[in-house]
Amino acid sequence: QSALTQPASVSGSPGQSITISCTGTSSDVGGYTYVSWYQQNPGKAPKLIIYDVTKRPSGVSDRFSGSKSVNTASLTISGLQAEDEADYYCSSYTASSTWVFGGGTKLTVL
Amino acid sequence: EVQLLESGGGLVQPGGSLRLSCAASGFTFSNYAVTWARQAPGKGLEWVSSLSGSGGSTYYADSVKGRFTISRDNSKNTLFLQMSSLRAEDTALYYCARSPYCSNGICYTRYYFDFWGQGTLVTVSS
Numbered sequence: 001q002s003a004l005t006q007p008a009s010v011s012g013s014p015g016q017s018i019t020i021s022c023t024g025t026s027s028d029v030g031g032y033t034y035v036s037w038y039q040q041n042p043g044k045a046p047k048l049i050i051y052d053v054t055k056r057p058s059g060v061s062d063r064f065s066g067s068k069s070v071n072t073a074s075l076t077i078s079g080l081q082a083e084d085e086a087d088y089y090c091s092s093y094t095a096s097s098t099w100v101f102g103g104g105t106k107l108t109v110l
Numbered sequence: 111e112v113q114l115l116e117s118g119g120g121l122v123q124p125g126g127s128l129r130l131s132c133a134a135s136g137f138t139f140s141n142y143a144v145t146w147a148r149q150a151p152g153k154g155l156e157w158v159s160s161l162s163g164s165g166g167s168t169y170y171a172d173s174v175k176g177r178f179t180i181s182r183d184n185s186k187n188t189l190f191l192q193m194s195s196l197r198a199e200d201t202a203l204y205y206c207a208r209s210p211y212c213s214n215g216i217c218y219t220r221y222y223f224d225f226w227g228q229g230t231l232v233t234v235s236s
Contacts, residue, residue, distance in 0.1 A: 001172065038155070046223075099157040
C-alpha cells in the first residue's frame with residue numbers, strides 16, 4: 001500500500017487561508033468517505049482534527065475544514081494563526097481493510 | 111482524563127523480539143477498537159496494525175504481516191504488540207491509538223483514530 005501523496009510543505013501568513021491536498025486512488029480516498037486528518041506538533045502525539053472527510057471533533061476550531069473530490073482530499077485552514085504551525089497528515093481507510101497515511105505536510109506560518 | 115501509555119520499547123538486535131504494551135485509562139477500553147502506528151525518526155506516520163472493536167478481527171500492514179501480532183486484554187485495559195524477526199527498518203516511535211466502537215449500546219466501526227498515546231521508541235540495531 002503506497003502512502004497518500006501530500007505536499008512536503010506549505011506556508012502562509014497570519015490571517016490567510018491555506019489548503020493541503022492528499023491524493024490517493026479509487027481504492028482508498030476515492031472509494032470511501034473515511035478520510036481523516038491529524039495535526040502533529042514537534043515531539044508530540046498526533047491529534048485528530050478532521051474525520052469522515054468533513055467532520056470536526058468537539059473542541060477543534062471551525063477554522064479547520066475538510067473536503068474531497070474524486071481521489072483527492074483537502075484540508076483547509078482559514079484565518080491562519082501562529083499556533084497552527086505543525087505537521088499535518090491525512091489518512092484513509094482502504095479496500096484492503098487497512099489504513100494508509102499521507103507522507104505529511106509541514107505548515108509554516110510566516 | 112483519557113490516557114494511553116505505551117511501554118516496552120528499547121534497543122534490540124536484528125532478528126530479535128520485543129513486546130509493546132499500551133495501558134489505557136480514563137475511558138471504557140472495551141468500547142474502542144485499537145491500533146498501532148509508527149513513525150521512523152524524522153519520517154511520517156505509518157499504520158501498523160488494528161484490532162477491531164469486537165476483538166474478532168485483526169489487520170496488519172504488509173510490512174509487518176507474519177512478524178507482528180496485535181492483541182488486547184480488556185480485563186487489564188491493555189493493548190499489546192508482539193514483534194518478532196525485527197529489522198532495522200522497524201526502528202521507530204510506536205504509538206497506540208483508539209477508535210470509537212460502542213457508544214450508548216450502539217456498536218459500529220469508525221475509521222479514524224481519536225486519541226493517541228505519546229509513543230515508545232523501538233531501536234533495532236546491532
